Amino acid sequence: xxxxxxxxxxxxxDAATPCEPCDPGEYASGGGTSCAVCVAGEADLDSDPxxxxxxxxAGSFSEAxxxxxxxxxxxxxxxxxxxxxxxxxxxxxxxxxxxxxxTGGQLLTxxxxxxx
Numbered sequence: 508x509x510x511x512x513x514x515x516x517x518x519x520x521d522a523a524t525p526c527e528p529c530d531p532g533e534y535a536s537g538g539g540t541s542c543a544v545c546v547a548g549e550a551d552l553d554s555d556p557x558x559x560x561x562x563x564x565a566g567s568f569s570e571a572x573x574x575x576x577x578x579x580x581x582x583x584x585x586x587x588x589x590x591x592x593x594x595x596x597x598x599x600x601x602x603x604x605x606x607x608x609x610t611g612g613q614l615l616t617x618x619x620x621x622x623x
Contacts, residue, residue, distance in 0.1 A: 513537040514557030529556035532572035545569070548591030550576045563590035579603065 511517050511526035516535045518527050529535050529542035532551045545551050545560035550573040552561045563569050563576035565588040579585050579594035584603035586595050597603055 511535070511537055511539065512557070514555065516540055516542055530572075531556075531574045532560075534559055544572050546591070547571050547573075548589065550574055552576070565590065568593055 510522075513536055514534065515526035515528050515537070516539050517524075518540065520540055531554060532545050533542035534545070534551065534556050535542045537557075542556065543559075547570055548568070549560035549562050550569045552575070554574060561576075566585045567576040567578050568585070568590050569576050576590065582603070583594035583596055
């Protein structure tokens, strides 16, 4: 069936039944029988099943079918700049630098004195 609009699919292959919308974290360009799932590292940021998923930025991550990119929690860093992998715990004596990303480099710095 090719008359399903973007964001909807013909799940049962029966032209007599209506097209069904894709779930959050999925999308379809139209005319298909299944929705595409946002892969790890991508998210359905606009909640529009007619548009493809967005790639998460460095310093964040997402699992498959996500509707948001999660920032790295405190004490962790995106050491590989890959939003499909979870953030890694910072080694003792180091801390992550918030919102600073070095491409091809480390995201860690010596821990600063709390009195600064």
